[in-house]
Amino acid sequence: MEIFIAQLISGLSLGSIYVLLVTGFNLMLLVAKIIQFAYPQIVVISMYTCWWALKITSNKLLIIIAGITVSVALSLLSEPIFRKISSIKDVDINATFIASMGIAMIMMDVMSHSFNYGFPVAFPPKWIGGNILSFGLITISKGQLFALVGGVIAVSVFFYLLYRTNQGRFFRAIAENRLAAELVGIPITKTSIFSYFIVGILGGFSAILFSMLIGSASPWLGEFVALKMLAVSIVAGLGNLHGGLVCGLLLGIIEAIAVGYISGSWSNVIAFVIMLAVILIKPEGLFGTKI
Amino acid sequence: MEKKNSILKIENLSVSYGPIKALKNIDLYINEGEFVSLIGANGAGKTTLLKAVLGINTIERGNIFFLGKDITRKPTNVIVSSGLSLIPEGHIIFSSMSVLENLQLGAYQSLATFKENLEKIFEYFPILQKRSNQIAGTLSGGEQQMLSMGRALMSKPKLILVDEPSLGLAPKIVLDIFNILIELNKEGYTILLSEQNAKKALESSSRCYVMKTGEIAMSGPSLDLMNNPQIQQAYLGGC
Numbered sequence: 183m184e185i186f187i188a189q190l191i192s193g194l195s196l197g198s199i200y201v202l203l204v205t206g207f208n209l210m211l212l213v214a215k216i217i218q219f220a221y222p223q224i225v226v227i228s229m230y231t232c233w234w235a236l237k238i239t240s241n242k243l244l245i246i247i248a249g250i251t252v253s254v255a256l257s258l259l260s261e262p263i264f265r266k267i268s269s270i271k272d273v274d275i276n277a278t279f280i281a282s283m284g285i286a287m288i289m290m291d292v293m294s295h296s297f298n299y300g301f302p303v304a305f306p307p308k309w310i311g312g313n314i315l316s317f318g319l320i321t322i323s324k325g326q327l328f329a330l331v332g333g334v335i336a337v338s339v340f341f342y343l344l345y346r347t348n349q350g351r352f353f354r355a356i357a358e359n360r361l362a363a364e365l366v367g368i369p370i371t372k373t374s375i376f377s378y379f380i381v382g383i384l385g386g387f388s389a390i391l392f393s394m395l396i397g398s399a400s401p402w403l404g405e406f407v408a409l410k411m412l413a414v415s416i417v418a419g420l421g422n423l424h425g426g427l428v429c430g431l432l433l434g435i436i437e438a439i440a441v442g443y444i445s446g447s448w449s450n451v452i453a454f455v456i457m458l459a460v461i462l463i464k465p466e467g468l469f470g471t472k473i
Numbered sequence: 474m475e476k477k478n479s480i481l482k483i484e485n486l487s488v489s490y491g492p493i494k495a496l497k498n499i500d501l502y503i504n505e506g507e508f509v510s511l512i513g514a515n516g517a518g519k520t521t522l523l524k525a526v527l528g529i530n531t532i533e534r535g536n537i538f539f540l541g542k543d544i545t546r547k548p549t550n551v552i553v554s555s556g557l558s559l560i561p562e563g564h565i566i567f568s569s570m571s572v573l574e575n576l577q578l579g580a581y582q583s584l585a586t587f588k589e590n591l592e593k594i595f596e597y598f599p600i601l602q603k604r605s606n607q608i609a610g611t612l613s614g615g616e617q618q619m620l621s622m623g624r625a626l627m628s629k630p631k632l633i634l635v636d637e638p639s640l641g642l643a644p645k646i647v648l649d650i651f652n653i654l655i656e657l658n659k660e661g662y663t664i665l666l667s668e669q670n671a672k673k674a675l676e677s678s679s680r681c682y683v684m685k686t687g688e689i690a691m692s693g694p695s696l697d698l699m700n701n702p703q704i705q706q707a708y709l710g711g712c
Contacts, residue, residue, distance in 0.1 A: 367553030
């Protein structure tokens with residue numbers, strides 16, 4: 183039972199990272215109409231940024247600002263590229279998928295050549311802290327707690343924005359019916375650029391929480407996470423924000439349980455077998471696609 | 474007669490879909506306070522013309538002036554915020570949002586007068602007030618058309634373009650919708666109505682343009698056109 187509770191907590195904290203990632207990915211899909219496969223790479227570069235910032239300062243606020251700034255900047259920089267691709271006649275959304283895979287590869291290679299000589303980096307203890315709680319087999323690290331609480335706060339703020347503000351209403355309007363959105367006078371391009379900005383902020387938060395949770399970063403982390411993010415989005419139903427929320431948390435829990443009871447190395451196999459099963463049985467995803 | 478400062482003026486407008494010429498040298502004007510209709514068979518280019526005015530179609534040649542300003546090739550959101558609203562064909566609404574949210578989206582450019590506008594809309598369409606918290610997708614076809622109209626009116630437009638409001642609706646509801654359009658016109662709204670139902674369109678409008686294969690075939694006061702034997706034969710089922 184203790185193992186179960188311990189793994190449940192660790193699963194929820196990992197899951198909240200997946201939720202943040204898949205939420206950003208889905209927002210890009212719905213509003214900017216692109217498949218942003220490079221998003222997790224942006225997150226990893228933002229993690230590296232935090233690591234560098236930690237060498238210079240121990241002011242946590244400054245480090246967080248640095249991480250978010252880099253993530254927002256990279257997200258916004260990719261916007262003109264995707265807009266150009268989408269504007270080409272007879273090109274569909276799959277072209278943006280290929281392009282973002284290319285961008286992801288470039289980012290990964292830059293990281294493996296130039297960041298810390300290509301070696302993975304470990305975050306110092308002053309960043310993640312130790313355990314908050316430990317009795318018996320149950321230990322909760324500070325990083326886990328931060329990831330969980332931070333994830334809940336970030337997602338809540340995002341959904342508040344989506345459902346209670348005008349900008350959020352614009353997002354949903356464009357996602358649902360682009361023509362009708364245009365007809366009520368919503369500035370499509372401006373709103374789309376704003377979605378890159380929001381996704382950048384979400385990415386920065388993911389990077390900070392992720393680095394606290396796992397305490398390290400490597401050039402290969404992004405691709406690894408990108409596949410999971412894509413899997414969650416497909417299993418939930420592409421573009422389904424609520425579905426992504428549930429499935430992101432579920433994947434975290436399933437992986438953690440697998441680590442606890444079987445073996446850590448099987449957790450990926452389980453995740454992707456589930457994805458394959460869902461694609462075969464329910465191609466539109468468990469909660470239905472929204473694009 | 475065209476007045477000196479017409480609200481909408483289209484000069485020599487041409488639009489093509491690839492090799493197909495959808496609109497050929499269209500000239501059209503609307504004076505303030507007028508109720509003008511646009512009739513013609515399916516595929517005559519009525520919807521294409523309305524979409525071109527809104528900046529949705531790519532304009533090949535010609536100019537469009539709205540309130541004296543050139544709006545040719547301007548982005549749609551700029552055209553809409555200058556006071557032009559299209560009520561699209563087939564009641565296009567945000568079906569996963571509530572009725573109220575749909576109206577809020579229509580009003581986002583005039584948030585200051587939101588409450589006032591909303592009350593006005595609920596006066597025209599009492600059913601929308603009753604259903605304001607309902608998800609729009611669950612409304613009936615007629616209610617969705619009313620929501621689409623209400624949403625367009627929320628931005629306090631100076632000119633309303635209405636595309637086929639009777640499409641797919643029961644005769645009773647079509648009657649309601651035309652009555653509301655006439656009412657709106659009496660209250661000062663300028664209206665351009667595109668409609669396949671030529672009889673209804675001619676009855677409610679004061680002036681009419683007849684479109685045929687991308688061209689304006691005829692135009693004039695609706696009464697004259699109604700008595701024109703050619704029109705009677707082609708559009709009103711006369712012989």
